[in-house]
Amino acid sequence: MILLDIKNLYASASSATGSATEILHGVDLTVGAGEVHAIMGPNGAGKSTLSAVLSGKPDYTVTSGSVTFAGEDLLAMSPEQRSWAGLFLSFQYPVEIPGVTYSAFMKAALAARRKAAGEEELSAADFLKLMKEKMAFVGMDPSFAKRAVNAGFSGGEKKRAEIFQMAMLSPVLSILDETDSGLDVDALKTVADGVNAMRSPEKSTIIITHYRKLLEYVRPDKVHILKAGRIVRSGGEELADEIENEGFDKF
Amino acid sequence: MGHGRYIEPPAAQYVLGAGEKLALEFSVLPGESRDIDISVDLAGEGAEFSLRGFYILGRDEKLNINVRVHHKAPGCSSSQVVNGVAGGEAAVKFDGRIIVAPGADGTDASQTNRNVVVSDSARVETTPQLEIYADDVKCSHGATVGKLGEDELFYMRSRGIPEREAKVLQILSFLSPALPDGVDQNGVEEALREILV
Numbered sequence: 404m405i406l407l408d409i410k411n412l413y414a415s416a417s418s419a420t421g422s423a424t425e426i427l428h429g430v431d432l433t434v435g436a437g438e439v440h441a442i443m444g445p446n447g448a449g450k451s452t453l454s455a456v457l458s459g460k461p462d463y464t465v466t467s468g469s470v471t472f473a474g475e476d477l478l479a480m481s482p483e484q485r486s487w488a489g490l491f492l493s494f495q496y497p498v499e500i501p502g503v504t505y506s507a508f509m510k511a512a513l514a515a516r517r518k519a520a521g522e523e524e525l526s527a528a529d530f531l532k533l534m535k536e537k538m539a540f541v542g543m544d545p546s547f548a549k550r551a552v553n554a555g556f557s558g559g560e561k562k563r564a565e566i567f568q569m570a571m572l573s574p575v576l577s578i579l580d581e582t583d584s585g586l587d588v589d590a591l592k593t594v595a596d597g598v599n600a601m602r603s604p605e606k607s608t609i610i611i612t613h614y615r616k617l618l619e620y621v622r623p624d625k626v627h628i629l630k631a632g633r634i635v636r637s638g639g640e641e642l643a644d645e646i647e648n649e650g651f652d653k654f
Numbered sequence: 655m656g657h658g659r660y661i662e663p664p665a666a667q668y669v670l671g672a673g674e675k676l677a678l679e680f681s682v683l684p685g686e687s688r689d690i691d692i693s694v695d696l697a698g699e700g701a702e703f704s705l706r707g708f709y710i711l712g713r714d715e716k717l718n719i720n721v722r723v724h725h726k727a728p729g730c731s732s733s734q735v736v737n738g739v740a741g742g743e744a745a746v747k748f749d750g751r752i753i754v755a756p757g758a759d760g761t762d763a764s765q766t767n768r769n770v771v772v773s774d775s776a777r778v779e780t781t782p783q784l785e786i787y788a789d790d791v792k793c794s795h796g797a798t799v800g801k802l803g804e805d806e807l808f809y810m811r812s813r814g815i816p817e818r819e820a821k822v823l824q825i826l827s828f829l830s831p832a833l834p835d836g837v838d839q840n841g842v843e844e845a846l847r848e849i850l851v
Contacts (some may be wrong), residue, residue, distance in 0.1 A: 507811070508823070
């Protein structure tokens with residue numbers, strides 16, 4: 404079953420001055436349910452633009468093409484609707500929100516999602532239990548529940564917290580945007596364990612990365628090379644080895 | 655610092671002697687037009703003053719905040735944080751002045767006034783002033799008037815938090831340094847929901 408279907412996607416990023424630059428020049432990508440795909444590419448290839456467009460970030464405009472997610476028109480949805488539909492983006496640079504605790508943040512997120520699904524809000528006890536369970540799952544100290552969202556976190560703690568949020572929201576499609584960058588091996592393993600533990604026949608993952616390292620721990624079903632705004636090559640795991648050995652230039 | 659006190663308009667004047675401490679707090683909520691005038695003299699060595707205040711306005715309120723802190727003795731400290739959000743047709747003026755008199759060496763004074771505007775018609779003016787006539791002083795002041803950042807908003811929405819509720823949390827985050835300990839958080843959130851129409 405196809406979960407995500409990107410067809411001939413063209414997209415531009417607009418700058419503060421209002422000028423638009425086309426970054427994606429016709430991306431085609433199909434992700435089946437239960438699959439893990441890796442998208443690799445050099446700097447400036449459009450990797451982050453692709454994740455921004457999929458998650459509905461303002462300042463990006465789709466000029467042509469379509470994206471279907473679980474049979475629905477993804478591009479017609481607001482960022483929050485995409486989240487309710489089961490999409491999750493692990494940010495390359497998670498945002499700090501001083502003064503708002505992780506607990507309040509996740510409570511608001513879960514409440515909105517349950518409301519959208521027509522479910523009742525979790526009881527305080529069930530919510531706390533879930534928080535505790537998922538924090539343990541990613542090896543986060545329980546004290547983080549009372550800390551402000553990402554405020555003063557180290558790079559590794561922020562990425563770990565992204566995986567915690569992913570576990571809390573239990574998405575159908577997770578997009579990890581360079582979640583591995585700047586992580587030491589231990590943190591990388593934590594991220595990988597988190598992703599692997601959530602693998603299921605229904606859930607899919609897109610790993611956007613520069614490096615093969617994370618793919619040694621989370622083995623992808625397919626590897627794509629994104630270059631100059633297009634997927635220039637798709638293949639299996641062996642493609643990641645080829646890139647590691649020979650770089651992106653040959654593609 | 656000691657317990658906070660709410661200030662009753664129109665004016666409050668304090669003179670602090672050696673080693674005395676004063677902590678003031680104020681809050682201005684939707685529908686309240688106020689003139690807040692605070693004048694504090696740090697007249698004795700080692701006196702300490704702190705002020706935390708916030709406002710949430712979104713109708714056609716008028717708020718004038720005047721704070722004057724006069725460091726007259728050595729080794730005193732003062733810290734002020736006043737943050738607020740203006741929507742609707744609210745008009746806000748903040749005038750903050752710190753004066754460090756000759757001889758008030760070792761003064762440690764700070765003042766922050768951050769404002770966020772959430773409508774086209776709201777107006778905020780802020781004028782921080784610093785006058786220093788002493789040596790060896792640590793003074794900082796900062797004032798901003800701006801709009802809500804898109805990054806926090808998008809981050810929260812990407813987690814499924816609806817736009818309006820995300821704005822409530824975002825402003826709560828913005829106000830947090832100015833919120834008194836033990837503030838009625840639900841009350842603050844309700845006030846924010848009211849002005850974010």
